[in-house]
Amino acid sequence: MASPQVSSDLIWEIVRSNNAFLVKSKTSGGIQFSRDPMNLKNKHSRKVSQPIPHQPSPEQRHGSKFKGVVQLTGVAYSTPVSSTRRYETQSYRTPLGITKRIYEYFFLEQAVGVIPNEKGGVKVVSKKPATQHKPATSTTETTFHGGKSARNSYKAVANQTAKNGYRADLREAAVQRVSAIRRSQLEVKPEPEKKLRGNAAKKAAAAASS
Amino acid sequence: MAPPTVSIIGKDGKPSGASHPLPTVFGAPIRPDVVNSVHTGMAKNKRQPYSVSEKAGHQTSAESWGTGRAVARIPRVSGGGTHRAGQAAFGNMCRSGRMFAPTKIWRKWHVKIPQGQRRFATTSAIAASAVAPLLLARGHQISGVTEVPLVIDSAVFEGAGAAKTSAAFKILTASGAGADVLKAKQSKKLRAGKGKLRGRRHRQRRGPLVVYDPNVDGKDLVKGFRNLPGCETCDVYALNLLQLAPGGHLGRFVVWSSAAFKALDTIYGTTTKPSELKKDFLLPSNVVSQSDLTRLINSSEIQSVLRATKGTALTKRASVQKKNPLKNKQVMLRLNPYHSTFVKENMGQQKAEAGKPKPTPKDFLETVHES
16 A cells, blocks of 8 residues: 555656556647546646535534544554545535545546447446555446446436446546447448449440440 | 565465565655656766767868868868869868867766765665656556555575576566556667667667665576566666666656665665665655645644635725626726717617718808918
């Protein structure tokens, strides 16, 4: 297990300028994309959620309701846990309005990816929080086969992505991805035979009659 | 709280049941800036001096023709009977002249890097090798790896257990590191440019770095691993930044033998206990003990000194926020009270008055001209 000093904030600062998934381009104002399979939007960015206005009373701020609050002192070997998730479930909000940071990348404890399944349909890959250092077992895969109706797959994928306090912010992106993947899996219609026109048509007609 | 432990992987690639506490060096600060600058210097220390010949471009007795001959005053090769005669010489702009600032073998090829910085960079690179996302960011194929850092039981290497490449590859495959070797193997490409002629014909990815303890594991495994594409071996007592952070990028995939892993605490010591092998060396400590910004912001220490936000989302921020009068009617009315009439009577859509302007009345003109 990595030391507690390593947070996703730190990792982001290290990998933001250069990493294996990053695709830089000089066109379109230097837009940057990501090839990370766990990145549903294929965008190289770090997002911060919308500020949520809230006024906690003083006792609420210092009271025992704050189970999610971490002691800053003596963290030499404290176990890093998924802090964002805990805050979410406890409806704890800061007076500053910054509640949680939302990310969607390979370096996070919680991430979800939607990839095409070889036999049609899609696979949803999601990370198990707090098992980042065990790559072989840190992800779970669920397959939604291509025989399912599109709507059913959307719903199933949306539920898996967004329910139980897991990445509700990515519901829409996940559904969009499922849709795109399924569209790519449709059989290509054969092109209709070209009708001959002009001189070629006349020649063909002449050849057929003679 | 007890320090975290790392399980030791057996021959079959599964945790053998034994584990070892994470050496303190893995808690060293991860500083890409330090690693990068030290790497830049260190990469220069294996260079072979080169230069052009001292005589190149000067092996002629050229003299300038002076003015008056309608040619440039550059020195020209004397004599006749050959095409070379009369051609310009010496200058860096001349064909077969000397180059500009001819390279010398006494260029400053090597860079001395302070030992403290070198040690800092090495510990930093070791710490980064235990962070799975950084390995992914470097492009290592680690999705099948049981645990990061990957520690393989030294018993596996015992008795020339990895002296043969096939055995060595089996060990890596069992623990999930085989994919990274295969990636390196498939990545072998012909280099673009002149480097092909200069002993750098191919380029390929780096695979895993196998770190061993020669006292326990012996040196047989070096021969086993050396023919695996992208795979390198390194003695734990002589770790090399060029291998731990190739290209100055943190997060090399390191496979430790358990003996090497155990030796790390002796080699690097802790932040309070000096190293046994390196003179005057204490592990660098982190400036911040918590780098998770969300936790910092949400911590009771910070929350207790912040005041609550004033107002709600709907509170007016008149002095701060500029409103667009073209989109916001109320703001427009404040600026232009006539706006309501203007809109009501559709004045924006009305045409200008039609027809020619009326001629000036005659009597008026007469009156004007009289005076």
